[in-house]
Amino acid sequence: MTALSLKNVNKSFGPVHVLKDINLEVEDGEFVVFVGPSGCGKSTLLRVIAGLEDATSGEIHIAGEQVNLTPPSKRGIAMVFQSYALYPHLNVRGNMTLALKQERQPKAVIEERVAEASRMLGLEPYLDRYPSELSGGQRQRVAIGRAIVRQPKLFLFDEPLSNLDAALRMNTRIEIANLHRQLSASMIYVTHDQTEAMTLADKIVVLRDGRVEQIGSPMELYNDPANRFVAGFLGAPSMNFLPAEALNPGDPREMGIRPEDIRLEGGGPIAGRVSHVEQLGGDTNVILETPSAPLTIRLFGQHDIRAGQDARFGFDPSRAYYFDEGGQRLR
Amino acid sequence: MNKARSNPLNTFAMHGALILYTLIALFPVFVILINSFKTRKAIFREPLALPDADSFSLIGYQTVMKQGDFFLYFQNSMIVTVASLTLVLLFGAMAAYALSEYKFRGSTLLGLYLALGIMIPIRIGTVAILEMMVASGLVNTLWALILVYTAQGLPLAVFILSEFMKQVSDDLKNAGRIDGLSEYTIFFRLVLPLVRPAMATVAVFNMIPIWNDLWFPLILAPAEETKTLTLGSQVFIGQFVTNWNAVLSALSLAILPVLVLYMIFSRQLIRGITSGAVK
Ligand SMILES: Nc1ncnc2c1ncn2[C@@H]1O[C@H](COP(=O)(O)OP(=O)(O)OP(=O)(O)O)[C@@H](O)[C@H]1O
Numbered sequence: 001m002t003a004l005s006l007k008n009v010n011k012s013f014g015p016v017h018v019l020k021d022i023n024l025e026v027e028d029g030e031f032v033v034f035v036g037p038s039g040c041g042k043s044t045l046l047r048v049i050a051g052l053e054d055a056t057s058g059e060i061h062i063a064g065e066q067v068n069l070t071p072p073s074k075r076g077i078a079m080v081f082q083s084y085a086l087y088p089h090l091n092v093r094g095n096m097t098l099a100l101k102q103e104r105q106p107k108a109v110i111e112e113r114v115a116e117a118s119r120m121l122g123l124e125p126y127l128d129r130y131p132s133e134l135s136g137g138q139r140q141r142v143a144i145g146r147a148i149v150r151q152p153k154l155f156l157f158d159e160p161l162s163n164l165d166a167a168l169r170m171n172t173r174i175e176i177a178n179l180h181r182q183l184s185a186s187m188i189y190v191t192h193d194q195t196e197a198m199t200l201a202d203k204i205v206v207l208r209d210g211r212v213e214q215i216g217s218p219m220e221l222y223n224d225p226a227n228r229f230v231a232g233f234l235g236a237p238s239m240n241f242l243p244a245e246a247l248n249p250g251d252p253r254e255m256g257i258r259p260e261d262i263r264l265e266g267g268g269p270i271a272g273r274v275s276h277v278e279q280l281g282g283d284t285n286v287i288l289e290t291p292s293a294p295l296t297i298r299l300f301g302q303h304d305i306r307a308g309q310d311a312r313f314g315f316d317p318s319r320a321y322y323f324d325e326g327g328q329r330l331r
Numbered sequence: 332m333n334k335a336r337s338n339p340l341n342t343f344a345m346h347g348a349l350i351l352y353t354l355i356a357l358f359p360v361f362v363i364l365i366n367s368f369k370t371r372k373a374i375f376r377e378p379l380a381l382p383d384a385d386s387f388s389l390i391g392y393q394t395v396m397k398q399g400d401f402f403l404y405f406q407n408s409m410i411v412t413v414a415s416l417t418l419v420l421l422f423g424a425m426a427a428y429a430l431s432e433y434k435f436r437g438s439t440l441l442g443l444y445l446a447l448g449i450m451i452p453i454r455i456g457t458v459a460i461l462e463m464m465v466a467s468g469l470v471n472t473l474w475a476l477i478l479v480y481t482a483q484g485l486p487l488a489v490f491i492l493s494e495f496m497k498q499v500s501d502d503l504k505n506a507g508r509i510d511g512l513s514e515y516t517i518f519f520r521l522v523l524p525l526v527r528p529a530m531a532t533v534a535v536f537n538m539i540p541i542w543n544d545l546w547f548p549l550i551l552a553p554a555e556e557t558k559t560l561t562l563g564s565q566v567f568i569g570q571f572v573t574n575w576n577a578v579l580s581a582l583s584l585a586i587l588p589v590l591v592l593y594m595i596f597s598r599q600l601i602r603g604i605t606s607g608a609v610k
């Protein structure tokens with residue numbers, strides 16, 4: 001069964017057309033990540049799904065039921081916000097139980113669900129504390145706990161980790177992945193961190209300017225991008241783009257090569273001057289100035305290359321991507 | 332803690348300035364209080380001296396208690412002030428929430444219209460207000476005063492509160508909506524507690540002018556049973572003789588309730604600032 005399906009969803013704020021003809025299916029138990037540059041409409045799409053904004057046109061189905069006119073609390077969803085949005089006047093237990101009390105669930109059920117959620121998230125010692133007495137990571141876990149106790153059909157996360165520091169972000173990311181496995185619930189997750197997108201997603205939805213650019217598994221998008229935007233958006237360091245005629249005179253196409261597909265090669269076709277080297281231990285990133293464009297090259301292992309020296313590189317032609325003027329992939 | 336605050340010299344200068352200001356501000360109150368306990372002669376002989384065995388007298392308070400129905404005046408003032416403040420805060424906050432949370436056609440214009448009242452003194456409309464009160468039979472009732480003071484306080488309340496409400500996190504309200512809270516619950520349980528400092532500010536700004544007002548009680552409710560404290564105290568101030576003992580005692584008594592209300596609100600103010608924020 002599909003947990004969520006969107007059919008031609010549009011959203012305008014007055015004259016501003018923010019979401020354009022969004023079509024999407026989320027299967028039961030699937031982890032779907034929305035990525036895209038800032039302002040592309042990820043949050044707006046999430047809010048339309050949640051019912052916090054009305055779609056201007058189009059249909060929204062959650063678990064097979066059309067919910068365009070259903071208020072947020074009756075859609076069977078739970079949402080975790082970037083700013084945590086905990087109720088400041090309630091303690092952790094109060095924050096987690098409010099929605100269940102609102103639904104008039106029996107006391108025993110509420111107790112049980114809170115006990116289970118706080119066990120999963122390690123929140124037991126904090127149940128009687130107020131949000132102002134918790135650290136950022138603890139607050140985020142409470143926000144997630146507040147979503148879990150409702151046992152929603154669909155979880156919505158809006159950049160839940162962006163206020164956390166790097167180490168905590170990684171831990172919480174793993175926690176969310178575990179949670180998804182244990183609950184086997186459908187989740188939609190918004191981020192512009194592509195590590196989060198690649199590691200968590202069963203399916204990634206790339207958005208740009210309110211349009212879906214491509215939908216697919218992380219490796220599908222990485223290996224087989226539909227256009228230049230998706231190719232450049234996924235992968236770090238991002239793909240190199242250069243006019244194909246630099247290597248193959250008379251070729252009007254644009255060529256894309258991933259930094260890790262370029263290798264050191266004495267007589268290779270790519271020549272230039274090294275302008276900067278980043279030694280990461282496991283990898284070496286080289287910035288190469290070539291006549292047509294600067295290239296980023298990611299070499300595996302440690303290499304003795306210095307800024308200022310001339311070097312030649314080669315690549316496997318079968319790993320190159322080609323795009324037309326409009327940015328569409330040519331196969 | 333920032334550097335300026337932890338430097339002892341700065342702390343000293345800051346506290347010195349604050350103490351000086353407190354002394355200046357409290358001085359008139361102090362003079363009123365000590366003189367209310369003195370005989371008439373002593374008041375004029377040495378206004379700044381503390382009451383001693385010789386000059387101590389409760390004659391002022393006795394006069395106040397005997398003359399007129401002082402407790403009734405007191406009660407009237409209290410009812411009018413508390414009721415007006417309640418209405419100003421309730422309606423002001425509700426209007427401010429509507430203006431800041433729901434964008435509808437003309438909402439900006441409506442906000443400006445409501446704020447316009449800040450610039451127009453309500454006393455200009457006294458004659459029209461009196462006519463309205465006569466027509467509706469509200470003259471010489473406390474309702475006349477409550478309604479006028481509510482109208483007088485609303486513009487500033489709406490203006491200040493809507494600015495504060497715009498800053499309340501949207502995520503928090505949306506979390507409430509997803510958890511199934513009604514718009515009223517979101518307003519009363521989530522938004523109001525977060526703008527409590529602003530509410531306290533509005534309350535303090537409105538309270539003093541209402542409590543001290545002589546104009547509208549004199550015009551709209553001069554009857555014996557609806558007199559307010561300020562109006563009631565006027566009987567001791569004559570054109571030729573003024574009973575200073577009584578005036579000072581009445582004033583001393585009048586200060587107390589305002590002080591209590593002020594203390595309630597200022598505690599709210601501090602609690603609001605320190606309560607756990609969203610992030
Ligand atoms: N209430 C609104 N009124 C008018 N325009 C809006 C409103 N909310 C969002 N927008 C516009 O819609 C576009 C998409 O906003 P949205 O918040 O969905 O972006 P986003 O993809 O979540 O960006 P970010 O990654 O920065 O969070 C933006 O251009 C924004 O200006």
Ligand SMILES: [Mg+2]
Binds near residue numbers: 042
């Ligand atoms: Mg966003």
